[in-house]
Amino acid sequence: MELKDKQVLVVGSGLSGVAATKLLKKVGAFVTIYDSNANVEKDDVLKKFDEKVEFDTIFGEISKEQMANMDLVVLSPGVPTDLPFVNEFRTMNTPIWGEIELAYNFAKGKVVAITGTNGKTTTTALTGSIMEAHFASSFVVGNIGTPYTDMALQTKEDSVTVAEISSFQLETIHEFHPKVSAILNITPDHLNRHHTMENYINTKISITRNQTEEDACILNYEDEELRKAAKNIPAKVIFFSSKSELEEGLFLRKDEIIAKFDGKEEVICNIHELKLLGAHNYENIMAAVGMAMKMDVPMDIIKKTIKEFKAVEHRIEYVDTINDVKYYNDSKGTNPDAAIKAVQAMITPTIVIGGGYDKESSYEEWIASFGDKVRYLVLLGQTKDKIAKTAKKMGFSNIVMVETLKEAVEESTKLANKGDSILLSPACASWGMFKNFEERGDMFKQYVNELK
Structure with a gap:
């Protein structure tokens, strides 16, 4: 979607909203930042920018006249998608994007996208390290610290972007199409936002919505919901398991992580060679290995990187x-x-x-x-x-x-x-x-x- 000279409403004035605004201004859009908190002042928002950026603001109530003027709405992840004013935009047929969709609209190259209730940050960091060791141009974005919108315009045709994506961010994707996706697990979380477990599961699985049979999706075999969902996923599904030996995929056998494809087995590593603690981290490693293999990263680079990788801050x-x-x-x-x-x-x-x-x-x-x-x-x-x-x-x-x-x-x-x-x-x-x-x-x- 061409956004030059378009009127865009950015909802939320936090890190995500600021990053979205910076990207939108660089591509020539007219931006209005909206925050339902009437006590926010424009100076409070301006302080969050590290460069001079021009934008309008609306704080408190937003009128239908103001809404009708917008060509696009960009929601920050913390903004529920079922709020009355968001529904009003839907009745107006105004496109509603999130930061992932916005960034993807302008990014180049291939995307490796990771979601799941737990393990996203560690798996994203490890996958990013593997990609960085092999590809000349790679980026790690998302909840891990750097918004995708900050990096989108820096990507090139040969870039690989590794993106950690939350369920909140997946609620507002439309064309987002990762070459490789991974759903690490699905357990009850954020039900105050998604209301039902079924909604939460469907939101997580939507990461595969635009994938094709030429793409890959890495799934946790031990997660019953993901096993059930696999048959409806359009991409090539690769399972990993910390408890079962698989006919094909990645699994743990005693103290070794094994990759088995086309009837051939390869030992990836012995768990005692790793710096990460816990069985859940062996699952994270298997997911990262699966993604790297589908991106054609040489096995020697994969093995070396996973053995050197240390725990992510704040995760055990x-x-x-x-x-x-x-x-x-x-x-x-x-x-x-x-x-x-x-x-x-x-x-x-x-x-x-x-x-x-x-x-x-x-x-x-x-x-x-x-x-x-x-x-x-x-x-x-x-x-x-x-x-x-x-x-x-x-x-x-x-x-x-x-x-x-x-x-x-x-x-x-x-x-x-x-x-x-x-x-x-x-x-x-x-x-x-x-x-x-x-x-x-x-x-x-x-x-x-x-x-x-």
Whole structure:
């Protein structure tokens, strides 16, 4: 879609909205930034730009006359797609894009796109490292830190862009067409946004919507929903599994990751050669290997890169050992399934720090995963009472309630024995107490350092 001299409404004045505005101005569009918060001022938005950019603003209510003037609406990921004013744009037949669709409209080269409830950031970073080691021009974008819209105009015909994509971003794709896609897993998350599990599953699978049989989709064989969906995916499906030996695909056999295609097996690596902790990371590695193979990256480059790759910040990140107690930062564990994987990755008695913003999750399976490994659960945030009630109902009563993360670190340290691990893995979002999971993880690391 040609956007020169078009009127575009960018909804949201955060990082995504700012990046979208910069791209739109570079391609000659007239931009109006809209925020439903009437208390926002234009100067507040201008401060977020690192360059001079001209745009109009609407704060608070938006009129039908203002809406009728727009040729395109670009929604930030945090804006629900079922809001009344968004539905009004639909009745006007105004195109509604998200940042992924906007960036894709101007990007060149091939796209490798990764989604899933958990593991996206690690898999994206690893896949990006593999692509960078082989291709002359590669980019890593999305939730991992750099908006796709920031990089779109830098891409070339021979570029490979590795994109981490959330369910929120997938709600607003139309023509987006990855050469290779991956859906790592689907477990309940963001149901306050998607309303039903069926909606959430369909949104995740929509990453394959525009793929063809010449493209590839990497799926987790152990995820029943993905196995069921595979027959309706238009791309060539490649499975990976950490529990089953597959006739074709990538799988774990004892301590080795195996690739089996056309009846031939190849050992990718021994898990003891890896720097990543936990069975879930073996799945992330298999997904990355599958994507790299479908992008024709030589196997020696794939093997070398996965063996050298270290954990992503805030995902079961080792922080320090103080008085023979290890501290791990898993602030990216923003839902129960991610938090379960973090507990499973621990190899010593563990004190878990959990709780945060309520995304209407269920915590039974998380508590059940504690077994004999988790000695205490230290809780804070909006969900602490809900989680405590669930834990006690399930027979886990070693619970300490606190008000702040600093207090949680201090209380956990008092409870720890030599040889224990203290794991921040909240099973909840950070909103309400922190800007994002990164800030929560950074504060945790700061409080740990203050113990010295």
